[in-house]
Every structure is written in C-alpha cells, then in structure tokens.
Amino acid sequence: MFNWFSFLTYAVVTAATPGPNNILSMSNASRKGFRRAVPFNLGIWAGFSVVMLLCTAFCSALSALIPKIKTPMLFIGAAYMLFLAWETFRSAGSIEEQHARSSFASGLLLQFINPKIYIYCILSMEAYVLPVYQGQPLLLFGFAMLLAFIGFFFTLCWAAFGSIFQRLFSKHAKAVNTVMALLLVSCAVSLFLA
Numbered sequence: 001m002f003n004w005f006s007f008l009t010y011a012v013v014t015a016a017t018p019g020p021n022n023i024l025s026m027s028n029a030s031r032k033g034f035r036r037a038v039p040f041n042l043g044i045w046a047g048f049s050v051v052m053l054l055c056t057a058f059c060s061a062l063s064a065l066i067p068k069i070k071t072p073m074l075f076i077g078a079a080y081m082l083f084l085a086w087e088t089f090r091s092a093g094s095i096e097e098q099h100a101r102s103s104f105a106s107g108l109l110l111q112f113i114n115p116k117i118y119i120y121c122i123l124s125m126e127a128y129v130l131p132v133y134q135g136q137p138l139l140l141f142g143f144a145m146l147l148a149f150i151g152f153f154f155t156l157c158w159a160a161f162g163s164i165f166q167r168l169f170s171k172h173a174k175a176v177n178t179v180m181a182l183l184l185v186s187c188a189v190s191l192f193l194a
Contacts, residue, residue, distance in 0.1 A: 006190040007128040011120075011147060013183045015154040019116040021048075022158040028102040030162035036102070037159050043107025045152040051111045052144040055121035056129075060140055063130045074127055078188040080119060085188070089181035121147055 016022075021044050028037040111117060124147055125140075133139045 025159040029159035040102040040107040043104035047108035047111025049148040059125040085181040
C-alpha cells in the first residue's frame with residue numbers, strides 16, 4: 001500500500017526548503033516584482049518536469065534491472081534525509097541572495113545543474129513510488145509530474161513572498177528549522193516502517 005503521508009511530507013518539506021530554485025525565485029521577485037519573475041518560474045517548471053521524467057525513467061529502469069538496489073537506496077536516502085535534517089536544524093536561517101538572469105531559459109537550464117531536484121526525484125521514486133508502482137508508466141509519469149508541480153508551487157510561493165518571506169523566515173528561523181528537521185527525521189524513519 002502506498003504511503004501518501006510520508007511521500008507528501010518528504011516532497012513538501014524538500015520542495016519548501018531553501019535551494020537554488022526557491023532562493024532565485026525569491027530574489028527575482030523581490031527585485032523585479034512577481035509578474036516579471038513569472039517567466040523564470042515557468043522555465044523552472046518546464047525544466048523541473050523534464051528532469052523529473054528523466055530521473056523517473058532512469059530509476060525505473062535501474063530498479064527493474066537491479067532489484068536489490070532498493071535496500072541500499074533506502075539507507076542512502078535515509079542518511080541523506082538525516083543529513084538534511086541536521087543541516088536544517090543547525091542552519092542560522094539567513095538566506096543569501098544570488099542575482100541571476102530571470103528569463104524562461106535561465107530557469108529551465110538551472111534545473112539541469114540543480115543537484116537538489118535530482119536527489120528529490122531519485123529518493124522519491126526509489127523509496128516511495130517504485131516499490132508500489134514499478135512497471136506502470138502512466139502512474140510513474142503522474143508521480144513525476146506531481147513532484148514537478150510541488151516543486152513549482154513552492155518556487156511560486158517563495159517568489160510571491162519575496163523579501164517579506166525572507167524576513168519572516170529569518171525572524172523565526174530556529175522554530176522553522178526545528179520543525180523542518182523533525183519532519184525530515186520522521187520521513188527517514190518511515191522509510192523502514194513500510
């Protein structure tokens with residue numbers, strides 16, 4: 001049976017935490033306004049979708065060829081989640097702004113060099129989706145698009161809040177970081193409870 005709660009908790013926490021997409025979306029919107037940052041965010045969504053589909057196909061093929069990969073991937077995934085939890089917990093909460101171009105193409109191309117989304121997809125597929133839906137291409141496509149949409153949604157949230165969200169996050173950084181870290185620890189533990 002598919003564990004929607006653990007899957008969505010992992011996907012939302014990972015997509016909501018600071019990363020290249022979120023920081024650059026927030027930075028662009030705080031400099032140019034939300035409407036003028038939309039092309040960059042649409043580029044992120046397009047690139048994110050392509051990367052999710054490629055990672056899903058790769059994970060599906062690899063899992064079918066090497067079925068024993070699940071256990072090592074669970075341990076690697078759990079270790080990565082615990083590392084993210086530790087880094088999130090001890091983070092000072094300051095968000096460094098990086099200036100970049102804000103075109104559709106720059107948002108799209110960013111996805112192919114963004115390690116966070118590769119790990120996001122590989123772990124989601126190997127730990128949650130493929131054990132239940134291996135060999136069902138339409139469902140795998142749907143999960144890849146769901147992951148891309150969740151990521152896109154949070155880049156839009158970061159863009160919408162712009163500098164206001166940056167100040168709010170910094171003001172309550174310890175509480176936010178503690179909650180995010182505990183959710184990641186919960187996700188790591190839940191990988192072994194299924």
